[in-house]
Amino acid sequence: MTKNHACKAFIISLSIFLLAACVTNQQSKRSNSNIYGASSGESAEFYLAEAQKYENDQAANFKLKAASVFAQQQRFEQTYETIVSFQPTQLTPNKRNAYYLLKGESALRQQKPFEAIRALQSVTSPELQSPAWNLHYQLISADALQANQRYVDAAITRIEAKDLIKDKSQFEQQMQLAWQELSQSPLGALESKRSRAESYDAMAWLDLAITNQRFANNARLLSEGLNSWSKTYPEHPAYQYLSTESMTVRDIEFLAPKKIALIIPLSGRFSSVGGAIRDGFLAGYFQSRQIQGEQPEVVIYDSANGESIEQIYQNAMFDGVEMVVGPLLKNNIDELTRFNELPIPTLVLNRLSSDFAPANMYQFGLPVEDEATQIARYAMRNGQTRAFVIDAEPSVGQRAMQSFTQAYEELGGTVVQTATIGRNQDPKEEITRLLGVDKVEQRTDELQNLLNLPIESSGHGSANADAIFLIANAKRARIIKPYLNYYYAYNLPVYATSNIYNGTSNTRIDNDLSGIRFTDSPWMLSTNKAISKLKNNLAKTLPSSSKNLGRFFALGHDAFMVVPEIGQLSALPDSAMEGISGLLSIDSYGRIKRQLAWGHYVKGEVQNYIER
Template identity: 30%
Template sequence: MLAFKILMKTQAMSNRLLSVLIITTLMIAGCSTQPSRTKSGSVPIVEEGPLSTIQNHIAMDRLFEADISIQELDPYTLSQDDQVRYYWLKAKLAVALGRGEEAISALNAVPPGAFSRIKDIPEHDSGFIRAQALYLKGEFIASARERMFLSGVLSGQANQQNHQGIWSSLMQAELKDIEALQQKTQTVLFKGWLDLALLIKRNQINLDQQLSNLRLWQAQYDGHPAAKDLPGELDQLEDYVENKADYIALMLPLNGKLARTGKAIRDGFFASYYQALQAGAKVPQVKVYDTSQGDFWNLYKQAILDGNELVIGPLSKQSVERLQQEHRLPVQTLALNYGNRDYQENPEQLYQFGLAVEDEAELAATFARQQGHQSAIALVPQGSWGERVFSRFSQAWQGQGGALVEAQFFSGSGDYNKVISQLLSVDDSERRAYQLRRQLRTRLEFQARRRQDVDFIFVAALPHQARQIKPTLAFNFASDLPMIATSQVYSGSPSRSKDRDLNDVMFCDIPWILDDPELRSTVKKQWPQAAGGLDRLYAMGADAFTLYPRLGQIKVLRYSRIPGYTGQLAMDQYGQIVRKLSFAQFKNGIAKKTQGVVGHVEQQRSL
């Protein structure tokens, strides 16, 4: 059994790595801009005073050092004005670290209007912080409303960025919540925003209908600020409609060892295709090519000669790497896997999309850091899959200043007690007691204990493995140790009896699983095998159809996100699709989405 211990020296984090945790989405970066008195989103450096250390750490982007300093300072030892500054800094830091609840608590710790009476606190800054914090908590409509209250006092760039922030928050909100509020609101300005959000959300699969409805909305709300300056990518919508491909090659393996995967993606693609067709959308002609037969590159060139304007596929990593060798591809190509992800020079028109578990491991590290955890242990399976997951988690966690004190690799699905006992150092506790008994030659009352120097455990495991790991942690005195995992711990099918042992486990997963959309039910009726281990692949196929007309859009507009079945989809500078996922937690054996937004891997990729 492969086991090793990873020791880490606590180091000050570099500015560049710390920026990973700053929530840099448009709705947050934009709303930090103030109309007067301070530079955009800045905290001035000060030379003296009880808050100077905290303030200077934040100004230099040394966020975790600031977090430590602010916890060590007792606000009741400060003057009344410095207490207000303390809670302003605490709220601003909490938002930068992705802790919405903590930011709201800090803002509510001072009397109304207290922030505006302190001259060195930027005007309206507490309102912007509150909007950001509400967004982080998942209260998207409340965040949009907070921004609307601020829009009346803003001008110039600050107003434009806040304008985009309103839209971004509404795009994150649930359709049913927007519909409910749209029926109640009497405010013309807010009603206009809600109507705009509804027409876009209701027609995600039909760009032609989106464009038609958008023109009607602009005529109805000609005086609305969003009609004069369309938010997000809406001003580009006409171009996307005119330039989307009419002929598509879908290149997947339909025989051989990857046949089940290829067929699941194909069927998910056509499920979304026919849903769009039934909704009245103009759909492309699609020709399917079986990549399991013959040389892929020759088949790819044949697909181009057949007149296809866009290629979706291939699926195999080897074939994607073959595409990466080209300087430029003749047509837009959406590969359904990632090739060499260290490639800095990908060919023009190559885009890569997949469900890489490594990205989920990176997300788990960021989520844990936002929860305030500082030290971790890891438990992952032996083999190349486990090594990739562990490597990405380790890099992300330590890169964010976290300490990784030990890791263990397990094999199979048998008795986990030995490996977990070693991971938690319970066996060391028992060994010391045994040695003490021998030295004293007497019976001793002894209670084994686990190590106390860790805040959480990261686990990558399949459902049947995780259902044994969690109780074994409790057996080894770690029932109170938070467990954060990748999506593989959840089968995707609710089962109180099977998953009751997973209570309190936190994991990230895709909307297809956590939201259970209507298309998923349709797919299960058509293909009963979709309820099993292939479930998420059908979602990937459906998103391939969602993405195809929007590849140019999300390449150019880095803040643009496409709501998909596999997450909120964006593109990094290398043409790789990156996914924004929600976290869930098992409660009474059922996985429930938790509120909140987590900083995601796209922040490391210049989005």
Template identity: 30%
Template sequence: QSYQLSAINAFLKGDMLPEAKAELAKLEVSKGFGLEIPLEFVYTRIDLADQHVGQAMKRLQSLDPTTLSKPQQIEYKQLHAQAVAAQGLLIEAIQEWTEIDRLANADPNTIRDNHRQLWRSLSSHNLSKIKHVHQDDDIVSGWIALALVTKSSPPTQLWQSINNWKLRFPNHPATQHIVPTLVQNVNQTPPLQHIALLLPPSNSQYSKFAEAVKQGFLAAVETTPQNRPNVTLHHVDDMNVLDVYQKLVNDGVDFVVGPLLKDTLTILAESQPHLPVPTLGLNRLETLNRTGNLYQFGLSPEDEAKAVAKRAWADGYQSAFVLIPEGNWGDRVLTAFQTEWERQGGQITTQHVYDSDFGSSIPKALRRQSVKEANMVFMVASSKVARQIRNFLTAIIGDRLPIYSTSHVYSGTPHPEYDNQIEGIMFVDMPWVLAPDEKAAQLQANLFEFFSSEMEKYKRLYALGIDAYTLVPELQQLSQRQWAGQTGHLVIDNQGIIYRDQLHWARFVNGEPQLIEVNQVYTQE
């Protein structure tokens, strides 16, 4: 049994969650069994992978670290540090990882793995909240300073920035394993000369979307002070995408970003099993077949639906009443929510698919007996539609049920004179909209100066363009598999699909979104 648990633990450490769960399902073991790896450690890793941070903390708190062996104490602290970091308490997490160094007693492999784990967590978090926090501990300060240096320095200046950091922190633990890796990546990654951006034609119905992505992308390029790549724009559709792509390959392009539309991207993905140059598609395909050298990144509503399921479950709700618009898009959102909701143990008591004539159908749905069995509502709607649906909800079932929604319920710009009609609704959205850091705020100010009306309508697509450019050098070297982006915490899987994770949450208060902290549990008043 210890051997099986070790194998499961190895799967989890390698981000192979489905394999770990499959093996765990075969295993029958009691918690009291004397095991090399406590069963609670395995379940805690699964909780953390599933973003059930509160449950992970409860499991760890049920253990007495003083009864564990030294290797188990180290693993306990590693798991505790990950859980604390997932709650946004990065300084406390760094202190915990630092303590592991002392426990490891100079074992080089343990210390190396510990530093890598610490660095992965730091690299993937938004550091704006701790940027100005004064720390007397030079080790903690050094880790934070190094992370800020790597996030803020353009590739051409990173080597010098790291050297400056080494002068400030000459004996810092990061100089053992992390800094050499950073320097090696800088030296091995050739600067990009030519990036091609593939977007829909300017005369298509998607031209406004394409323009927002383009301007966001170019705004991010402008933040590169030296050795900026040459970015060329190419209009593609289903008819010409293969010819345009092949010509770019023949001309020696270094990296391709796009296409934006799913059908056009599908044509490119299915044209050959392995694309000749790295390509970042700005959408996510539903096929499971992996096309080599193709990465997929888009503002997928499925990511938000899963986030709603996780958040509502963490808040203590188990029975959902779901309101979804008709059509393929709504079906995808429903499937994503239902899969994650039921995986956690939740149930959908009633689901209603509404059309444009929802004025009569929704009141009927609300009067079903099964609605009374729900203890939360998942509503997917635009802000305009949400206001009308909210009136039905209030009139028929009152305000007893908390309402969760996706980013579509918020236009991206405060309009309290309208949004006071959806008071109290909780929704998930990207950092760019709810909590922009200093870099994002400056980019938004620059873009708003020239594209004020477009920024109000297509704000999130500008962020997609910015993150797309930011991802290009990261995908070129793939030294890590997660990043803090403007659209969310970005994680890449083994299929080259980039998911948005750890999104921000807000609640409408006086008609304006009020940020909710990640570890703040919401209960209906």
């Protein structure tokens, strides 16, 4: 699971703080009982006055009574000042526990947690005191341990005191606080405490916390661990304190096929694309086998062998396949959409144009719509609320423009002007119209003819925008970007889709692209050392893994990797999986969405761009 651990840790810490404050208030209310031992009805000032009349042991006894009254009145500053004015050795042994409790609690209230825990640890045989006294002592000790960041010790102290708690709301608060403290504890501290645990309760709580933390980033293992814990500790109440997300993970039905079919074109027009997907799929297979051991059997079918896709699908089922990945081409996928439900889980390698899909079908492709939407959201986050859009890519331009415009306007942005540039069209006319430069030049010519004087055009258009969304390949963009610079749009950020990058850059010819930011897969941009290492290892044996076909290689790789995670991604809307094609999540229609990385051209060279 892709949780923000720093944020999660902060939330847990804040929850502990707030809940501890609530619990402290309840303890304060309980303190009006005779826990502190002062019962004569005299004031603290009376006892302090009496102490002035005596020395040594007798004075200490009166000061102890004064401190007890101060504590009953929640005047812990005065309690602390009084209690540290004499030594416990001045008291008889049967009164020293009262001294240490008063000193520990008052020190804790004075933000002296280390002094508090030292005093409280000096108490002897608290179980011989009254149940109310012992409970108060145990919970104050837990608070002191927590204040010293000894979270696991604080939690176990609360858990072991639970049988002393008679109030239901207080019981619930203490158990919630115990679970939050266990969740805050380092895994090593939990395991160390577990190795010394003796009680069934302590072992149950610790094992649950260890399982929840150890497998926090692997939903499958977390599910298995939670189910194993439930069998070991059936109906144990600790389970109810798990987060809703963890509870959901336990009940997820993970896909665990023993045999997977990969249906892709391996002959004909799209064979190179199919080959790249196959190579990526097998690379994912071998990578997983190296890390996790045995993997499902993979059977590969050529979707371009002349048979209908329905027949190939039936052949795969006859061969005992339990999961299908593919087909790739939309016309093949359309054949499958005639069914209301597919007989086995199927991950098609493209995105349907409509929201309808048969049950048991998931969609995973490289749609430009994801990129356009991401760019629109990024521009709006950066306060760029007015945009020009340039479509110079006939194959995907309209889809990209439509997705960008929809997402942008939903967020409150305005598309000021659009320009569509044909494949063989000189872009100058459309660029000048887009920027409003044509009107400026026309007005300049009119004034020059009227006044019969030479007038220099400023080149500035009347239309204004904060950003430009460019849909073009690198060849077309090398022509368009200089026009933008020439007509004074050089200061506007230019965003582009991955079409602008083919996997390599040439500083000599790509210098004109400098400044353009674009979305692309982590694989294409080599966003981390692990990806760079894998690319280098595969460069010679699998040349299809880089350059133009690299995105399809990444698609194939992640298609294998995502199969066991589909259950988690479907059940947990906020979960995501790190892939080499992007950060992957699933929407309610079974479509795998990609959050892509960012690159930008700097002096003609592509570099990673850290999203701000």
